[in-house]
Amino acid sequence: MANDAQLFQDIIAHCKEYGFIFQSSELYDGLSAVYDYGQMGAPLKKNLRDAWWKSMTQMHDHIVGIDAAIFMHPTTWKASGHVDNFSDPMIDNKDSNKRYRVDHLLELYAETLPEAEGKILLDMMDQLLAANDFDGLKQLIESRQIKCSVSKTCNWTDVRQFNLMFSTQMGSVAGEADTIYLRPETAQGIFVNFLNVQKTGRMKIPFGIAQTGKAFRNEIVARQFIFRMREFEQMEMQFFVRPGTQMEWYSYWKEHRKKWLESIGIPADKLRYHDHVKLAHYADAAVDIEFEFPFGWKELEGIHSRTDFDLKQHQEYSKKKIQYFDNDLNEDGKPIGNYIPYVVETSIGLDRLFLTVISLSYQEEHWTKEDGSNDSRVVMKIPAAIAPVKLAILPLLKKDGLPEIARELMNECRPHFQCFYEEKDAIGKRYRRMDAIGTPFCVTIDHQTKEDQTVTIRYRDDMRQERTPMAQVRAKVLELLSKI
Ligand code: ATP
Numbered sequence: 001m002a003n004d005a006q007l008f009q010d011i012i013a014h015c016k017e018y019g020f021i022f023q024s025s026e027l028y029d030g031l032s033a034v035y036d037y038g039q040m041g042a043p044l045k046k047n048l049r050d051a052w053w054k055s056m057t058q059m060h061d062h063i064v065g066i067d068a069a070i071f072m073h074p075t076t077w078k079a080s081g082h083v084d085n086f087s088d089p090m091i092d093n094k095d096s097n098k099r100y101r102v103d104h105l106l107e108l109y110a111e112t113l114p115e116a117e118g119k120i121l122l123d124m125m126d127q128l129l130a131a132n133d134f135d136g137l138k139q140l141i142e143s144r145q146i147k148c149s150v151s152k153t154c155n156w157t158d159v160r161q162f163n164l165m166f167s168t169q170m171g172s173v174a175g176e177a178d179t180i181y182l183r184p185e186t187a188q189g190i191f192v193n194f195l196n197v198q199k200t201g202r203m204k205i206p207f208g209i210a211q212t213g214k215a216f217r218n219e220i221v222a223r224q225f226i227f228r229m230r231e232f233e234q235m236e237m238q239f240f241v242r243p244g245t246q247m248e249w250y251s252y253w254k255e256h257r258k259k260w261l262e263s264i265g266i267p268a269d270k271l272r273y274h275d276h277v278k279l280a281h282y283a284d285a286a287v288d289i290e291f292e293f294p295f296g297w298k299e300l301e302g303i304h305s306r307t308d309f310d311l312k313q314h315q316e317y318s319k320k321k322i323q324y325f326d327n328d329l330n331e332d333g334k335p336i337g338n339y340i341p342y343v344v345e346t347s348i349g350l351d352r353l354f355l356t357v358i359s360l361s362y363q364e365e366h367w368t369k370e371d372g373s374n375d376s377r378v379v380m381k382i383p384a385a386i387a388p389v390k391l392a393i394l395p396l397l398k399k400d401g402l403p404e405i406a407r408e409l410m411n412e413c414r415p416h417f418q419c420f421y422e423e424k425d426a427i428g429k430r431y432r433r434m435d436a437i438g439t440p441f442c443v444t445i446d447h448q449t450k451e452d453q454t455v456t457i458r459y460r461d462d463m464r465q466e467r468t469p470m471a472q473v474r475a476k477v478l479e480l481l482s483k484i
Pocket of ligand 1: 229
């Protein structure tokens with residue numbers, strides 16, 4: 001575990017050094033739990049988003065994509081339950097002013113106890129949380145003499161609920177009526193557009209609506225890099241089904257989503273299901289797909305069978321009928337008629353998927369060369385199809401007409417995939433830089449190219465090199481990319 005902590009720190013440092021991820025507003029000492037994606041991170045993130053979008057919409061007959069606004073009518077969040085329920089019980093230490101999520105504080109403490117004792121404590125905590133018994137939670141913390149990690153004292157405030165939504169004012173007059181929220185999830189933008197999309201798209205149930213976009217949560221314990229952020233991006237899909245068929249679709253999406261994660265290069269043994277035992281009041285089944293991050297198994301994606309809760313709530317709060325007329329015939333030969341559809345949701349954080357991919361890709365390799373000396377490299381083995389740069393084009397020297405030939409190849413390839421041109425430094429150094437950003441293929445143009453129009457193609461993963469006719473480079477790279 002200690003090694004993994006070091007590995008995680010190395011990955012974070014690498015992300016910064018090679019332009020994948022920077023702390024937001026670093027110039028002003030940063031903004032906590034907010035990050036910027038740099039020149040390598042932004043294209044990698046886009047490739048992941050595009051891969052998800054393609055698999056959900058282009059590759060699926062019955063799913064369409066939308067792009068709803070971040071700002072929504074405030075009643076949306078009343079109806080969804082976020083105004084009243086989207087909160088965590090928190091407690092502050094009066095000496096250090098450090099704020100803790102009550103469940104995190106107790107979980108950390110439980111880890112220090114013998115297993116059976118820790119389990120009893122966590123069961124008690126679950127019961128108190130379910131009953132919203134804040135006095136009981138405080139007593140539990142005090143009776144165990146649980147201390148603040150900073151002040152080392154047991155001087156606690158009362159337990160309070162802390163809403164995770166960010167609010168702001170719309171319009172010029174500040175006041176209660178103008179308070180609007182930065183959406184804490186993208187799903188509600190889909191629910192409120194259910195009828196619009198169903199009617200204008202003449203969609204027939206079962207069908208889905210997909211969306212990617214920013215979400216905001218005022219997470220109190222925001223750490224672990226881009227795993228838990230205050231501003232992040234979600235990729236969500238709500239699949240609307242006939243009531244009574246939701247379990248079939250739930251099983252379908254549970255399996256389908258794990259397969260998709262495997263298809264973009266995540267090994268099956270690094271993924272596992274975690275079924276929710278305690279369900280949210282609106283759900284009749286829920287599962288997390290967890291990934292083994294360097295800091296342990298954690299949720300990457302959630303699949304939730306949400307019943308008709310959301311549409312029903314919006315119907316009630318908007319006072320507008322949100323129903324679907326199903327003209328398929330029932331057993332009596334009559335149309336099934338009107339109902340509020342049930343929903344199966346798939347929800348994945350794009351940033352968490354990014355972290356998954358870079359955690360898997362980052363590798364430090366050491367080997368002994370033929371002359372007995374040691375060598376090493378840091379390589380990002382990002383699956384070629386999602387790598388930010390696909391091909392580096394490198395003239396061996398900055399003279400003798402080699403850059404001109406390289407430029408020709410660059411012009412030929414760049415309309416088809418992302419290329420990178422570099423002529424500075426020794427070739428070995430340039431290869432290492434390409435390894436560090438995860439470029440799967442490099443092509444070197446040398447003096448032999450002028451004689452026989454061949455180039456050296458070098459493969460990132462095994463550093464193999466082979467001579468290839470320059471005229472075949474584009475087709476060869478396209479073929480290699482299509483295999484993944
Ligand atoms: P967690 O239990 O980790 O707080 P959650 O159960 O609240 O997550 P959901 O509300 O189901 O998460 O959101 C769906 C997905 O959005 C999660 O699986 C995760 O990938 C992503 N996500 C949620 N919160 C964050 C966050 N603060 N930062 C980055 N990604 C997030």
